[in-house]
Amino acid sequence: MASGTPVLTVSDDEVSASSPIKTRDAGNTQQLLLHAARRRFARDGYAATTVREIAADAGVNVALINRYFTSKEGLFEACLTRVVERLERPGEVVDSIERAARDIIRTISDSPNGDDSLQLLLLLRTSGDEGAERIRRATFRNFTERLAAAAGWRRDDPTTEHLMLRAQLAMATAFGTVLLRSTSGLEPLTSASESELSGPLTEVLTGLLAP
Amino acid sequence: MASGTPVLTVSDDEVSASSPIKTRDAGNTQQLLLHAARRRFARDGYAATTVREIAADAGVNVALINRYFTSKEGLFEACLTRVVERLERPGEVVDSIERAARDIIRTISDSPNGDDSLQLLLLLRTSGDEGAERIRRATFRNFTERLAAAAGWRRDDPTTEHLMLRAQLAMATAFGTVLLRSTSGLEPLTSASESELSGPLTEVLTGLLAP
């Protein structure tokens, strides 16, 4: 079952659609805040986002952010942690480069509106908080190690170090594309469908990972 | 002479090194402010940067920002315009894909500390100001059109539209790599030298532009 594990795709089961929206439910309130916060932080960045906006999006009182997450930074860190929990799958290996490429392309195609790509963007945002920064970097490392491993990289074999660099460049392509699709308004890139993106991106990613 | 025009490289001749640093010199003060502002805006983003930081970096009084650039947004727009003036070279064509790739790679290698890559990062920052947004988008378009043209794209030939998409993906790779080198701390990517980056990036870029 390790086979078939997505690299970047996540399944967002945070807010279970079946449950009616309950007020006076601490857990639910937290989910609403996390969801709204992730969107705002990912799209507008940490500093440009106000806690009042987040609370308004979530339909929740502002003071609850401090109650549940201590501070704005705490909320940001929680968003990041959520992303990481879903993206990192320790023990699971990416078994095939083709599958990895396909997953990445799907996440890219998901942007700019999908939730998967939002999580990627979030990793590019910085709050100045040291705790959040550590999380970000660890996640980056974890990502690229798993991707590099699929390409043959071994931690204890220095002769495979160039594969790590290549995996990181693959990640860079993914991040750059999501970012441009989300913020540049460039056409045809922004509106390109998965089928249009698939060809060139497969070339790039497999070219990088299977030299 | 159009031959040999760099795509992304800029030569920063803003502050002539030979002239002694003059105080009480409006032009010089403006340059100092622009320089400091570009660094901060590129690295930390618009909202996270305070005008006091910029003024302190530049070693001048805060009020001069408003005097010379009307507002923080005005300063941001001026930074962007500066970048554009240097990057856009209307009338000049990029004559060869190999040369374009080499230029892009040089700019990427320049990051995270070099000035060229700072200008790229600046294009990813947003201030919420409408004027600045227009400039950003126009610059993106101009960039990719010139790059696409080198790959054979023609504005009036719809059958070459896929080349535009590929040029934009090439830009995305460049942006993503600069960004990751600047903010992720990922190794070996962050510290990779131009000679290490050259191989895989040339593959990617020429693969995208010369399919």
Add this chain to the structure above:
Amino acid sequence: MASGTPVLTVSDDEVSASSPIKTRDAGNTQQLLLHAARRRFARDGYAATTVREIAADAGVNVALINRYFTSKEGLFEACLTRVVERLERPGEVVDSIERAARDIIRTISDSPNGDDSLQLLLLLRTSGDEGAERIRRATFRNFTERLAAAAGWRRDDPTTEHLMLRAQLAMATAFGTVLLRSTSGLEPLTSASESELSGPLTEVLTGLLAP
């Protein structure tokens, strides 16, 4: 009931004296701010008044001005609106010139410290804000129309137009006297009692309104 309606006199029931001063009460806070602001704006003018002074007078935090009134201009406009709400009494007619004169004289005598005259002074202050300006002018018009009507002016009878001019001159006398009593320090004018003012002012006002 229309009989006996004062022209300029207002009954200040804003802060009900019976209720204990409550903190953490938005409505009360707004009243405190309005009260303090009206005093300052009327006495010192709009530009010379700082929001910090107003907040200090009201004994509340400065930020609440923006919370409740959006801006300094918003607060000024709110002060003006309050005045207008009390002074304008649409549908009510001033039935006798003698009564109108008596009311005006009472308001004049109220100055410089009374609340009624403060409201008059406020109408002479200008903030540069377009909204406030409209309110001011409409209020002036309303005032003088009601006063002129008492003197026999009819909107659709051009032969009574001179009565409007006379009513406006009566207003001018009232404004001028309040202003001089408030800001000139002239004696005996400033300290004159209602009984001292009554004689000459009655002459002037009835002379103007009942030619």
Add this chain to the structure above:
Amino acid sequence: MASGTPVLTVSDDEVSASSPIKTRDAGNTQQLLLHAARRRFARDGYAATTVREIAADAGVNVALINRYFTSKEGLFEACLTRVVERLERPGEVVDSIERAARDIIRTISDSPNGDDSLQLLLLLRTSGDEGAERIRRATFRNFTERLAAAAGWRRDDPTTEHLMLRAQLAMATAFGTVLLRSTSGLEPLTSASESELSGPLTEVLTGLLAP
């Protein structure tokens, strides 16, 4: 020749029209500044006026205000002094009530654009500066004493004190009318001609001064 001295009318000979506008002429520069400052201070009030506006109106460098008048307050005081020098005519007596009334009416009719009425308005403006305040009050006193004297008031005869009050009320009418014509936009008052104003104002003023 004491006969015929105007009460409020001034002849503005500040800037002699025959002399060509000379630059590098300290005296001329001061006149330009005083003239521009008086307009602004009278119309907009002290606090709402910026020294840059004044300098721009005068076509002169801002720093010269401090050079010639020490400070913004110094300039205001100088404006006031100028007004006073022209308005106060020690030794001259107002010989007839009719003539005084006519002069006052002429000054009122001069508003809102004329220079005479500007000088009146200036007296209603306050800078917070103690020196200026003293000047204002002394001028008020001087004015009303001369007017009261024409009505029969004697400084050492307490039984004529009511005449002083009446003179001050006459001044108040003048001030109020100029103010309303200048800032209220009320019609027909604002546009009324001298012939229209003359009737009712003569009634009021002679009624007050010749009881």
Add this chain to the structure above:
DNA sequence: AATGAATGAGGTTTCATTCAT
């Protein structure tokens, strides 16, 4: 004498956070 660059104090406003209900 005149200019324009530079400064610092202070003004309004925003925002994260805390407090009382």
Add this chain to the structure above:
DNA sequence: GATGAATGAAACCTCATTCAT
């Protein structure tokens, strides 16, 4: 658990004034 009032720090900006040319 939730709300909304209140707070204080800090942000951007304006303005009178001083300094160097």
